[in-house]
Amino acid sequence: MPEGELSNNMTRLVNFMNEMLGAHCKLREIHWNTYNQSTHELSDSVMSHIMSTIDKLFEIMMGIED
Numbered sequence: 573m574p575e576g577e578l579s580n581n582m583t584r585l586v587n588f589m590n591e592m593l594g595a596h597c598k599l600r601e602i603h604w605n606t607y608n609q610s611t612h613e614l615s616d617s618v619m620s621h622i623m624s625t626i627d628k629l630f631e632i633m634m635g636i637e638d
Contacts, residue, residue: 585633589626596622 603615
């Protein structure tokens with residue numbers, strides 16, 4: 573893979589990670605501002621999945637793959 577293409581792919585991956593972290597922050601806001609228990613629990617679940625995905629992607633980026 574050419575170096576420019578690798579750099580472009582890394583930039584895209586970092587941008588995607590930033591979008592996921594932004595979604596996590598927004599869900600955290602919803603989580604603490606809702607009076608509805610099902611919304612509270614749903615945001616808990618989605619935040620957990622987002623963080624697991626982010627963690628896995630960062631591990632792959634660092635070369636820590638199973």
